[in-house]
Amino acid sequence: MALLINEQDTKFKYDVAREAGGENITLCFACGLCTASCPVSEIDADYNPRKIIRMVLLGMRQRVLSSDFIWLCTQCYTCQAHCPQKVNFSDVMKALRSMAVREGYVTPAFMERIKEIDSFMQKLRHEMVMTIVDRKNKETDIRPEHIASDVLKKRSL
Amino acid sequence: MKKKVLVIGAGIAGISAALELAKCDFYVYLLEKNASIGGWVSSFTCKAHDKCTKCSVCVAKRKIREVLVHPDISILTNSTLKQCHGEIGHFDVEIEQNPMHTDQELQEQKLAVHAIIPAIGFELFDVKQYGRLGYGRYRGVLTGFDLEKTMLENGNLHFPVNNTHAPSIAFIQCAGSRNDNNNYCSRVCCKYAMRFALLIKHLNPAVSVTIFFIDIQNAGKGFAPVYEECVGSIQFIRGIPVEVIENPGKRLEVRYENIAQGNVKRDVFDFIILSAGIVPRPGTWDLARKLGINLDEYGFFGTTGTFNSNDTNVKGIFTAGSCQGPKDIPDTIAHGIAAAERIVEVFAK
Numbered sequence: 001m002a003l004l005i006n007e008q009d010t011k012f013k014y015d016v017a018r019e020a021g022g023e024n025i026t027l028c029f030a031c032g033l034c035t036a037s038c039p040v041s042e043i044d045a046d047y048n049p050r051k052i053i054r055m056v057l058l059g060m061r062q063r064v065l066s067s068d069f070i071w072l073c074t075q076c077y078t079c080q081a082h083c084p085q086k087v088n089f090s091d092v093m094k095a096l097r098s099m100a101v102r103e104g105y106v107t108p109a110f111m112e113r114i115k116e117i118d119s120f121m122q123k124l125r126h127e128m129v130m131t132i133v134d135r136k137n138k139e140t141d142i143r144p145e146h147i148a149s150d151v152l153k154k155r156s157l
Numbered sequence: 158m159k160k161k162v163l164v165i166g167a168g169i170a171g172i173s174a175a176l177e178l179a180k181c182d183f184y185v186y187l188l189e190k191n192a193s194i195g196g197w198v199s200s201f202t203c204k205a206h207d208k209c210t211k212c213s214v215c216v217a218k219r220k221i222r223e224v225l226v227h228p229d230i231s232i233l234t235n236s237t238l239k240q241c242h243g244e245i246g247h248f249d250v251e252i253e254q255n256p257m258h259t260d261q262e263l264q265e266q267k268l269a270v271h272a273i274i275p276a277i278g279f280e281l282f283d284v285k286q287y288g289r290l291g292y293g294r295y296r297g298v299l300t301g302f303d304l305e306k307t308m309l310e311n312g313n314l315h316f317p318v319n320n321t322h323a324p325s326i327a328f329i330q331c332a333g334s335r336n337d338n339n340n341y342c343s344r345v346c347c348k349y350a351m352r353f354a355l356l357i358k359h360l361n362p363a364v365s366v367t368i369f370f371i372d373i374q375n376a377g378k379g380f381a382p383v384y385e386e387c388v389g390s391i392q393f394i395r396g397i398p399v400e401v402i403e404n405p406g407k408r409l410e411v412r413y414e415n416i417a418q419g420n421v422k423r424d425v426f427d428f429i430i431l432s433a434g435i436v437p438r439p440g441t442w443d444l445a446r447k448l449g450i451n452l453d454e455y456g457f458f459g460t461t462g463t464f465n466s467n468d469t470n471v472k473g474i475f476t477a478g479s480c481q482g483p484k485d486i487p488d489t490i491a492h493g494i495a496a497a498e499r500i501v502e503v504f505a506k
Contacts, residue, residue, distance in 0.1 A: 031331070031371045032396035032414035041414075041421050048419060082289070082399055084336035 008059040016056055019099060021091030028053045028087050034079035040072050047072050049079055049089050056096075065100045071114055074121075127151045159184040159229070160504055163250055163270040165238055165444065168196025169217045169486060170478020171276035172224045173493030179229040181501045186268060187224065188252065189234045190440075195221045196278055198486065200302070202309035204352040206359035210383060212352055213486035220490070239265065241447050245473025245503070246271050272500045275444055275458060276477040276493060282333025282434040290332065290431055291401040297409050297426070298401060300332075300433040301349055308353075313360050316427055326357060326428040327367040327411065329398055334434030335371070341455060344483045346432030347374045351383055353430070354391045367392040367424070369413060377485065401429055435483040448474055457482050467496045475499050 016022040034049040035041050041048060047069055055064050064070070070093060079089040101111050128147045135142070160183050164171045167189035175185040193199070198217040204210050224230055239251040247269060254264040281302055284292040291298045299307070307314060316324035328350040334343040347370065354366045368391060375384045387393070398411035408425045415422050437456040445452050450469040451459035458476040461468045466482070467475045477496035478489045 029335070029371060030416065032416045033399050035414040036396065036399035036412055036421055038421075045420055048414075050414065050416070051419065084331070085340075086337045 009061040010059045012059045012061040013057050016095055019095035021088060022095035024087045025056060025092055027085040029085060031084060033082040034089050037078045037082045039076060040074060065103060065105045070096045070100060161270040162272045162274060162500060163188060163268065164274045164276055166276040166278055167194035168276060168278045168478060169198045170489045170493040172220050173490045174274050174276060174477045174497040175230050176220060176224055177494045177497035179227050185230045187230055187232045188236050190237055192234055194232060200309060201305045204356050206356050210352045217486050238447060248273055272473045274475050274477050274496050275448060275480060277438050277440060277444060277480045279435045279479040280438045282436050284332050284431050284433050287332060289400045292431060295403050295409060298429045300431050301346060304353060304430050314428060316361060316364060323363060323365055325365045325426045327369060327426045328430045328432060330370040330432045331397060332431040332433050339434055339436055342374055343435040345485045348377060348380060348485060350432055351387050354387060358390050367394060369394050369397055371397060435479060441480060450474055467499045
């Protein structure tokens, strides 16, 4: 990833730090615990919380606010629990999202849609777990994909 | 008549201060809470492989032997400070001595001393607070101090013999240092991890040794060459493992981000050594209250200035060693001697 000096916004980190939730962004010493614990990084190797923090600290305003990354966070707060410096990365993500909306990188409707997806995922997970609880003594080798398609068909979520 | 000094804590800082004071014609009462003197260092091991790595444990142990036979140092074991009144030149202290045998009673004695050196040392961070690292749950997860004791007793770690994989050991740095509660570097862990890494590699050439770090703090005279020596044979990985779990083969699997490569990885080890941080001793607050001295922002004994790490806010009380902040053995010895020299300087006037 090339870093262009004239594209840098050196005030970006202070803007994030002024945003609710972003206060501790400058404390990060890059230990990598956020990325190591992140469930999204587990399935998408390109998603890397530590790198996003670095990009904020380096002032890559446009690159961060227009990136897909800030929408991939599931807000599970695992990184926040492990962070030794209390950077509160889940809250930083919230700050970055509201900045992206305010500065016109995405529409408010887009953010609403992300929220809908999150709540839909929770419903789906709940239904999937209940499905497997129902048949836990009958079929033990059922694949998650099959449960998901079953649930989607039957309950018309 | 000789001037008298009370040194609280017979660890390496207190012992260094006591020896220096006795050398300068003072009489020293050396107070120790436990039944034996020496403190942490008496459980430490020499870390020389084919050559000395200057861990200074032998220097400290030599000082322990020296203090035992010194005529001007009176060692009070099983003893704690109960009360302290007075000011520089005439402190009245009350000492409580726990009985050595069950048929004896608690003894109290009063001493009059000219100055006091609190040198009560440090406590290790309780890594059980980091449940994710599995200390206390898996047998292969040890702290650096556990490794010191094991190496002192057995001379080596016993790696399981297995034909399917090479034995391996990993050190995880900053376990309890540089977090939101203890936001400082413990200063000793990188150095002992590297010394142990070299020693274990020397004793067991087939073992692969890994050190997980945030950044290597190899401060200290002549320590940079030790790091250079490690680079060839020890694997350094920038990135701290988030979790230690036991896999079905009873080995320890860690998940971490390899920051140099920018990806999340998993590795399996036989032993995990946690470099537990240095935190203030639980009794620090209580002793500070009895002596009337201040604590600093982290809970260590506070001192009067940035460039003066011995003088406390009470005249005649001088801190020594790691109760003032994390220190390695040479720094602790130097700090103990510095506290003694401050007393010599004050009373020479």
